[in-house]
Amino acid sequence: MSTDLDQLTDWLKEHKITEVECLISDLTGIARGKIAPTNKFIAEKGMRLPESVLLQTVTGDYVEDDIYYELLDPADIDMYCRPDPNAMFLVPWAIEPTAMVIHDTFDKMGNPIELSPRNLLKKVLKMYADHGWMPIVAPEMEFYLTKRSDDPDYPLQAPVGRSGRPETGRQSFSIDAANEFDPLFEDMYDWCEAQRLDLDTLIHEEGPAQMEINFRHGEALHLADQIMVFKRTMREAALKHDVAATFMAKPITDQPGSAMHLHQSVRDAQSGRNIFSNEDGSPSELFLSYIGGLQKYIPELLPLFAPNVNSFRRFLPDTSAPVNVEWGEENRTVGLRVPESSPQNRRIENRLPGADANPYLAIAASLLCGYIGMVEGLRPTQPVQGRGYERRNLRLPLTIEDALERLENCKALEKYLGKKFIAAYVAVKRAENENYKRVISSWEREFLLFSV
Structure with a gap:
């Protein structure tokens, strides 16, 4: 020490x-x-x-x-x-x-405090280490830039960029749209370089002034720390340029939500070999079991991926977010995507976590699902070919209340998460939800005020 x-x-x-x-x-x-x-x-x-x-x-x-x-x-x-x-x-x-x-x-x-999110991730990583495994993750963080506002009742709006005009329409992968905020992102990259954050690419996403930052793959605890630091850094860079950055899962009506996609693989700690691939390059049984674990336990652990009432707005029908735990190769319409890659880089992308999730808990939960799948030898469903949005089996809870109830009642998770952690997390999220339900929304004032 x-x-x-x-x-x-x-x-x-x-x-x-x-x-x-x-x-x-x-x-x-x-x-x-x-x-x-x-x-x-x-x-x-x-x-x-x-x-x-x-x-x-x-x-x-x-x-x-x-x-x-x-x-x-x-x-x-x-x-x-x-x-x-x-x-x-x-x-x-x-x-x-x-x-x-x-x-x-x-x-x-x-003794480590049981309620600490960082301690929970370290606990999951020790389970892997005890088997001689080392998980590798690569997060992708989506967020919106918006105009600054001091009125929480006022809908968020796209900020004005260098052109003097806010964005309209969808600008997916537009270089010019991302360049609208060059001075802001130059500061962000300079600050992240000074902090030694492992940033990779910047992408303009579907929504107006919605961006995505990809991180290079690395060790899970270090990446969780980096996400926590990055979110603070991004907000500060935005404020310096008189805009706001938000990691809410669904900040703007009728616009895409923001996710924290988690690419994950597992290496043999001694050799560095990716255990998701056999020597001949084919997918291993452990890889399939990992997917089986994600499919079985993500619905039980959904509050760690979707922690707020706003998180579930991202899962509404006709959105770009998958609302299932189906899997498929090179398929972005399912919750679990297997990107095309070499055998050594074989990985699974969990597309369900929201950008609003606690990174320690989201990474811990995703790795735990895969771990249970491998140690229990679970089998996945058949991979989806084509569009997966309409799939109804393996569907997720669609409200925070239902999700918390499933987590609370899943006895199989108690030995991994601890009874105390589950009770504490559920209690905090229920208290937040009760607080939310006391607030009268603008929708109620608009449609009920003079109509009922």
Whole structure:
């Protein structure tokens, strides 16, 4: 541990850092923590935070008292947060030389906190390691740029680009449409390079000012950290150019939703060989079982891929998002796509997670589904040929209420996720949904005000 802290200290001094943002991810994916002067951070070798931050909702509220005290110590005790030297990043937009360091959370006995999303991903990765496997992921993050607005009742609008006009119509893969925001993306790429984020390509997606950033493939925990950092970085770059960036799953009516597509494969930890392919290059039994696991357990784990009431708007009929867990080769109309590739690069793309999902939980859940499939030898359905949107078998829950109920009642997942984590996650998401249902929508005012 001291060697790791020495490495972290040397890095802070090398970059002349004066302030450190000490971060953890809550269940929603919000970065919570403290900002400390570098000298204090080095001296304390971490921080303490109340356990209760892991039971906060997206509005900052907490779950009901009876559930709260069942899951946490009634004294509202602290958890101990230790910095991970492999998860330190510069904050290029800060005025003073600043770093953000992602922490892991422990109780006073040194045990990992069960409710921590990062700890859950590490738990899943250990399952793989125990079999001599190493999962590899490559996320694709979609998001919208919009005009800034201080009125949450006002529909979001496309921002004005360099031409002086907002986008109209669909501009999929348009280079000129992406170039409308060149100054913004130049800052974003410069900042991400300073943070050593493994970005690959920038794509203009279907919606007005909807973009996609692809990450290079790599180790799962490091990519989850990078997504958390990237979302903060993208929002800051947008604000600098007087627009907003949103990772909501469905921010604009009648426009495509935003996804976090997860490409995933598994290597033999010793040889580096892709276990999804046989020596002759054909798909392996483990590959088929991995798909079988995704098909069986994604419907049970859907709240980790679609965590908000808004997430399910992305799954409405006649949208570009698949609403099934069918699979097929080079088929974007199914939830599980197998891209064309060489045997060593054989992978499965999970197209169901929304851009609003907590990256630690979405990656952990996707890898867990595949892991269970491999260890239980599950078999997938036949691959879909042609259009898969209308497929009705293996259909997903279509509301957050139904999805949470399925997760809560899936006993097979308790031994992997832990009973406490499931109870906490369901409680937080139900509290958020109850809060949402108290808000009167513009649709109700428009169509019911003088009609009923």
